[in-house]
Amino acid sequence: MAHIEVLEGVPGIRSLVMFRPETGKHLYELAQVLLRGESTLSEAERELIATYVSHRNNCMFCRNSHAAAARCLYGDEANLVDEVLADVTTAHISDKLKALLNIAGKVQVLGKEVTQQDIDAAKLLGATDRELHDTVLIAATFSMFNRYVDGLASFTPTDPEAYKEMGKRMTEKGYVLPTPVAS
Amino acid sequence: MAHIEVLEGVPGIRSLVMFRPETGKHLYELAQVLLRGESTLSEAERELIATYVSHRNNCMFCRNSHAAAARCLYGDEANLVDEVLADVTTAHISDKLKALLNIAGKVQVLGKEVTQQDIDAAKLLGATDRELHDTVLIAATFSMFNRYVDGLASFTPTDPEAYKEMGKRMTEKGYVLPTPVAS
Numbered sequence: 059m060a061h062i063e064v065l066e067g068v069p070g071i072r073s074l075v076m077f078r079p080e081t082g083k084h085l086y087e088l089a090q091v092l093l094r095g096e097s098t099l100s101e102a103e104r105e106l107i108a109t110y111v112s113h114r115n116n117c118m119f120c121r122n123s124h125a126a127a128a129r130c131l132y133g134d135e136a137n138l139v140d141e142v143l144a145d146v147t148t149a150h151i152s153d154k155l156k157a158l159l160n161i162a163g164k165v166q167v168l169g170k171e172v173t174q175q176d177i178d179a180a181k182l183l184g185a186t187d188r189e190l191h192d193t194v195l196i197a198a199t200f201s202m203f204n205r206y207v208d209g210l211a212s213f214t215p216t217d218p219e220a221y222k223e224m225g226k227r228m229t230e231k232g233y234v235l236p237t238p239v240a241s
Numbered sequence: 242m243a244h245i246e247v248l249e250g251v252p253g254i255r256s257l258v259m260f261r262p263e264t265g266k267h268l269y270e271l272a273q274v275l276l277r278g279e280s281t282l283s284e285a286e287r288e289l290i291a292t293y294v295s296h297r298n299n300c301m302f303c304r305n306s307h308a309a310a311a312r313c314l315y316g317d318e319a320n321l322v323d324e325v326l327a328d329v330t331t332a333h334i335s336d337k338l339k340a341l342l343n344i345a346g347k348v349q350v351l352g353k354e355v356t357q358q359d360i361d362a363a364k365l366l367g368a369t370d371r372e373l374h375d376t377v378l379i380a381a382t383f384s385m386f387n388r389y390v391d392g393l394a395s396f397t398p399t400d401p402e403a404y405k406e407m408g409k410r411m412t413e414k415g416y417v418l419p420t421p422v423a424s
Contacts, residue, residue, distance in 0.1 A: 061373060078378075081271060084271040087267045091264050116353065161392075166388075168391070169390060169393075190244060191260060191261055191393065192264075194392040195264055198392060202384055203381075205384055207352060209347070209348040209355050209377040210374065
């Protein structure tokens with residue numbers, strides 16, 4: 059049971075943005091720009107950063123749904139997601155993405171954890187200012203979403219099939235505010 | 242020096258949203274709805290929650306600027322802000338606000354830290370579902386802002402007068418996206 063009266067059976071953040079669409083609108087629009095907007099980081103890479111931070115914050119709803127979206131987007135290389143969650147250093151991803159995930163992991167702890175060395179290492183591997191900015195903001199944004207979803211104890215499905223469907227929807231439709239239910 | 246090339250001398254989050262207004266727009270609009278929109282929590286109370294979370298996250302820019310805004314809004318009772326930062330339990334604020342700050346402090350750590358007992362205690366003191374929702378989302382939002390500002394090492398002024406001016410602007414004008422500088 060969620061800590062506040064939301065529509066029963068609606069999972070995670072969807073139930074919360076339906077409760078309060080005035081704030082939900084900006085949360086969904088932020089996610090849409092960050093994860094689906096024009097970028098030199100692929101949608102799959104950005105979903106992977108979101109998944110990694112949610113995993114480290116132990117937020118099952120965000121982790122499972124964004125992992126499902128990343129698997130959809132990576133296609134054949136879907137096990138990359140599990141490799142990253144098990145150990146970033148040995149995963150079959152680019153060194154630049156490893157350096158960005160290192161920064162995202164620092165941001166998940168706290169902003170000041172990011173050092174000049176972390177930034178220099180990513181830049182040396184080709185990361186641009188815009189990519190660094192977006193990596194930090196994705197990590198910060200999911201540090202918010204994770205706290206929002208778990209802080210209000212919103213419904214977290216346990217059936218893996220439910221997440222597969224969510225991942226498919228997130229890949230095909232992006233982040234679109236759910237229509238409020240007529241009362 | 243910030244980790245990315247932003248306009249020199251522009252402090253904190255302002256420099257970052259000028260670098261990337263596509264995401265900045267949604268961050269400012271979220272802050273405006275949460276901290277200035279219609280609510281049964283006063284603007285001063287909401288700024289106090291933002292200040293408390295930023296203080297716990299050791300984010301000097303967000304702490305000092307929102308403390309300045311809270312002091313403006315509380316007027317004569319301005320030392321309330323310092324009382325809360327020193328010790329919530331002995332501060333001269335309502336028991337309901339203490340219960341909400343307790344929840345905000347749990348969210349600052351991680352969403353799952355909030356217990357049914359924390360929620361029940363706040364409800365018993367008159368907190369509504371909407372107030373609980375907004376408290377959790379303000380705490381989550383500042384967990385994002387703090388990481389964004391410090392994760393990119395944005396400029397943090399040390400002159401207390403600079404924050405007084407920011408607090409005045411935030412009180413009078415609210416959260417309005419700064420105009421991008423023509424290149």
